[in-house]
Amino acid sequence: MIPIYSANEIKQWDAFSIQHEPIASIDLMERASQTFTQRFVAQFSPEQPVYVLAGKGNNGGDGLAIARMLRQHGFDVQVIMPSVHPLSHDCELNYQRWLALGGTVLQIDETNFQFPNIPADAILIDALFGTGLSRLLTGWMAAIVAHINSLPNTVVAVDVPSGLWCDGLTEGDAVIQADYCFTFQCIKLAFMLPENAGYVGEWEVLDIGLHPGFVQQQPPKAGFVTHPLAVLQPIQYDRFAHKGTRGHALLGAGSTAMMGAAVMATHAALRSGAGLVTVATEASAWPLIQQTNPEAICAAKGALANESFQLQRRIKAIGVGSGWVADEEHIQLLAWLLENSSVPLLIDATALSLLVDMLPILELAALRIPIVLTPHVGEFDRLFGHSNNHALRLEKAIHMAKHYRLCIVLKGAYTRIVLPNGHVYFNSTGNHGMAKAGSGDVLAGLMTGLLAQGYAVQDAAILAVWLHGSAGDAAAKAMGTEAMTAMDIAKHLPQAWQHLNYTR
Numbered sequence: 027m028i029p030i031y032s033a034n035e036i037k038q039w040d041a042f043s044i045q046h047e048p049i050a051s052i053d054l055m056e057r058a059s060q061t062f063t064q065r066f067v068a069q070f071s072p073e074q075p076v077y078v079l080a081g082k083g084n085n086g087g088d089g090l091a092i093a094r095m096l097r098q099h100g101f102d103v104q105v106i107m108p109s110v111h112p113l114s115h116d117c118e119l120n121y122q123r124w125l126a127l128g129g130t131v132l133q134i135d136e137t138n139f140q141f142p143n144i145p146a147d148a149i150l151i152d153a154l155f156g157t158g159l160s161r162l163l164t165g166w167m168a169a170i171v172a173h174i175n176s177l178p179n180t181v182v183a184v185d186v187p188s189g190l191w192c193d194g195l196t197e198g199d200a201v202i203q204a205d206y207c208f209t210f211q212c213i214k215l216a217f218m219l220p221e222n223a224g225y226v227g228e229w230e231v232l233d234i235g236l237h238p239g240f241v242q243q244q245p246p247k248a249g250f251v252t253h254p255l256a257v258l259q260p261i262q263y264d265r266f267a268h269k270g271t272r273g274h275a276l277l278g279a280g281s282t283a284m285m286g287a288a289v290m291a292t293h294a295a296l297r298s299g300a301g302l303v304t305v306a307t308e309a310s311a312w313p314l315i316q317q318t319n320p321e322a323i324c325a326a327k328g329a330l331a332n333e334s335f336q337l338q339r340r341i342k343a344i345g346v347g348s349g350w351v352a353d354e355e356h357i358q359l360l361a362w363l364l365e366n367s368s369v370p371l372l373i374d375a376t377a378l379s380l381l382v383d384m385l386p387i388l389e390l391a392a393l394r395i396p397i398v399l400t401p402h403v404g405e406f407d408r409l410f411g412h413s414n415n416h417a418l419r420l421e422k423a424i425h426m427a428k429h430y431r432l433c434i435v436l437k438g439a440y441t442r443i444v445l446p447n448g449h450v451y452f453n454s455t456g457n458h459g460m461a462k463a464g465s466g467d468v469l470a471g472l473m474t475g476l477l478a479q480g481y482a483v484q485d486a487a488i489l490a491v492w493l494h495g496s497a498g499d500a501a502a503k504a505m506g507t508e509a510m511t512a513m514d515i516a517k518h519l520p521q522a523w524q525h526l527n528y529t530r
């Protein structure tokens with residue numbers, strides 16, 4: 027997992043590393059700049075001129091060190107600096123080192139603001155501001171940013187695009203629109219927000235060797251899940267395992283016009299590792315379910331509100347809502363489950379819309395059993411009210427998860443798994459080929475199957491979301507993001523499991 031820390035916490039991590047490694051701050055800057063340079067030369071060739079835009083803080087210090095290193099790699103490098111003083115201590119040192127190497131600096135002046143001409147094939151390295159931004163860029167700094175953004179050049183940001191507010195959304199548009207952003211050590215929350223995609227471009231985290239002791243001492247409240255086995259233990263089965271010990275999942279899914287949802291959720295649950303999967307749905311659809319998923323068992327919808335059925339069949343988790351319609355029958359089924367279920371409950375799709383009028387019983391139910399909600403943004407807003415942007419929506423999800431003591435899986439790119447303690451895991455897998463009808467049903471079936479096997483809600487959510495995205499990536503690789511369908515995601519779950527187990 028890659029931690030997501032605030033700008034303030036990153037400063038503390040820097041200071042912790044300087045103290046505990048120990049390392050001088052100028053040497054840490056040198057190491058960060060070397061790491062950036064290595065990444066840069068792996069992608070760009072010295073045939074293209076490089077212009078480094080360096081500010082007065084440590085981000086500018088990185089820029090000056092990178093200029094020096096790139097010159098040593100044979101790049102033709104120019105440095106542009108707004109004339110602002112004083113430079114930070116380490117920035118000043120790297121300024122002197124650049125001059126000592128024979129480097130020159132094109133100064134730009136506030137009063138006589140004129141930006142040097144930059145050839146169209148030049149690469150621009152943005153090292154104006156980093157995580158030390160303390161207020162929005164205004165005046166001539168904003169004018170420099172606007173000018174850079176008007177140029178056709180490829181822009182590579184050092185750590186963050188200058189002007190970006192790392193911990194959320196930036197008001198206004200005085201932010202560099204980078205094509206690439208090579209960021210140091212940890213991900214910034216801003217990268218996870220769709221509104222910032224045009225500023226951050228393609229981002230990549232570079233390990234600059236900050237001291238790992240800090241993460242133990244101050245665990246992050248948010249993280250980016252690159253591999254679930256770094257954050258959870260998979261359930262292991264011994265050779266005497268049988269279908270009764272692998273967990274029995276009960277799905278309440280499908281209605282006459284949306285029976286495909288039940289088919290897909292069932293298929294995914296069957297590929298989750300669960301021993302038994304029962305689908306409670308309309309009897310007229312049983313032949314369809316059995317033709318498409320011969321391993322599944324069919325039951326009447328009433329099984330969802332039948333305690334003795336659930337006890338006798340040893341149901342271990344229940345997932346409802348995919349392909350449901352919002353009618354009285356389903357309201358009754360959901361209310362019964364909230365009031366009576368003794369096993370973990372997953373609530374998806376239409377069942378989330380029904381929840382709007384059931385929040386008081388949801389609150390009580392969450393005191394008794396683990397509950398996970400799997401809304402996409404529209405379902406989340408319908409349930410908890412509209413948010414004007416993704417930062418506010420995430421804050422609201424954290425608030426609601428804490429208040430109701432449940433797990434909220436807010437779906438989309440970088441699906442957010444919000445835990446009852448307010449911690450957030452962002453998922454790394456998946457692609458836009460999954461943004462198609464039915465993908466959510468596959469996730470709901472898969473997650474219910476994991477819950478049935480005894481995964482804690484947090485682990486089931488993290489693992490299901492990662493596997494689902496990884497299966498989506500495998501489907502995209504095999505058939506392309508256009509042609510792949512939701513059922514293809516379910517069919518590629520075997521590749522996702524292999525990927526999980528062989529890359530741990």
Ligand SMILES: NC(=O)C1=CN([C@@H]2O[C@H](COP(=O)(O)OP(=O)(O)OC[C@H]3O[C@@H](n4cnc5c(N)ncnc54)[C@H](O)[C@@H]3O)[C@@H](O)[C@H]2O)[C@@H](O)CC1
Pocket residue numbers: 040041051054055056058059081082083084085086088114154155156157158159160161162163164167184185186210234
């Ligand atoms: N501290 C360390 O040990 C390391 C820091 N590194 C670099 O240091 C950067 C952070 O450096 P700094 O904390 O110096 O911050 P910045 O380089 O982002 O710049 C902060 C400076 O800009 C000024 N400033 C902030 N907002 C402004 C605004 N809106 N308009 C005009 N001036 C403004 C501040 O007063 C301060 O002088 C990171 O992004 C990273 O690039 C790396 O070298 C890795 C190691």
Ligand SMILES: Nc1ncnc2c1ncn2[C@@H]1O[C@H](COP(=O)(O)OP(=O)(O)O)[C@@H](O)[C@H]1O
Pocket residue numbers: 375401402437438439440441455456457458459460461462463464465466467468469494495
């Ligand atoms: N751009 C994307 N990148 C990664 N995953 C995506 C993207 N778009 C959608 N997904 C995933 O696809 C699924 C879509 O679910 P949902 O919106 O509920 O679809 P449906 O209701 O049609 O089944 C979610 O798991 C979501 O995270």
Ligand SMILES: [K+]
Pocket residue numbers: 085152153154155156183184185186187188
């Ligand atoms: K920058």
